[in-house]
Amino acid sequence: MQLWKLLTLLMLDWNCRVEHVRVIGVDPDPANLEDTGASLAKLRKILPFNVTYKPVCGMIEDFSEAELAAMVSGGENLFVNAAYTLHHTYSPPDDKTTRLRLFERFARLRPRVFTLIEPNSDHDTESLSRRFHHCWNHFGTVFDLIDESELSSGEKFNIKEKFFGREIRDIFGSSDRFRCERHELYDTWLLRFARSGFKPVCDFKPELIVPDNCEIEYSDGLARLGFRGQCVIAVFAQTMY
Incomplete structure (x- = not known):
């Protein structure tokens, strides 16, 4: 959805001089990669610029720096986007260096913008309490x-039980070795960006649509989406320039 919106905005921008967009999708599930390719194929028909797609099956943390550099070679401007994905990266319990090293590998690719969307909570800890x-x-x-x-009672149940219920069961019902829902607080991600050499994008105010009873707090490189005073989701925009 984010990629579709970005390409559509480029199409509608009369000042856009983009001639070619190369999309590199990294995912461990081949079905997800195929779905993305199918969506891009439909969108490509109406775009005024060329779009190519390169699916890469695997876990992003398993690729070496050389492999990541080879993936993105040949392009002029690199944009990295990770939405609700990096909290799935595995590291030993209470380890704080594995994800930092991953961010350092991203930094050495010199992306123009690195956007990250993550829930704001701390489940990446061995402490049960x-x-x-x-x-x-x-x-x-x-x-x-x-x-x-305003969802129906059935829709509310399905969202809470089938989606979020699965996450809760993973957080408490899986061993640390196999647990994949490893959310962190937004300030932990901010510190990781800073230690990797990234800088916040100034005047970052994306057009976010939220319910009337929710709030958004903006600062350089960060948008916090909250409800009743508690930040639920954090949206980051960082750069190496």
């Missing part, structure tokens, strides 16, 4: 937001 505290606050707030929405 801390995990429970943050899980209760985060998902409790999300469930309250869902309950206040």
Whole structure:
């Protein structure tokens, strides 16, 4: 959806001088890569510039610096986008260096912009009490937001049970070796950006659509989406320039 919106905005911009966009999709699930390719094929028919797609099957943290550099070679301007994905990267319990090294590899690619979207909660810890505290606050707030929405009771149940319920079961029902829902607080991601050499994009105010009962707080390189005073989702925009 984010990629579709970006390409559409480029198409509608009369000042746009883009001639070629190369999309590199990295995902461990071949089905997701195929779906992205199919969506791009439909959109490509109406775009005034050329779009090519390169699917890469694998976990982003498993690729070496040389492999990442080879993926993006040949382009003039690199844009990196990770939406609700990097909290799935595996690291040993309470390890704070694995994701930092991944960000350092990204930094050496010199992206024009690195956008990141992540839930704001701390489940990447071996401490059960801390995990429970943050899980209760985060998902409790999300469930309250869902309950206040205009969705039907059936839709509310499906979202809470089939989507978020699966995440909660993973957070508490899986061993640290196999747990994949490893959310972190937004200030942890900000520190990781800074330690990797990234700088926040100034005057960052993306057009975000949220319900009337939610709030958005903007600062350089960061937008915090909240409900009842609690940040639920963080949107980052960082650069190496």
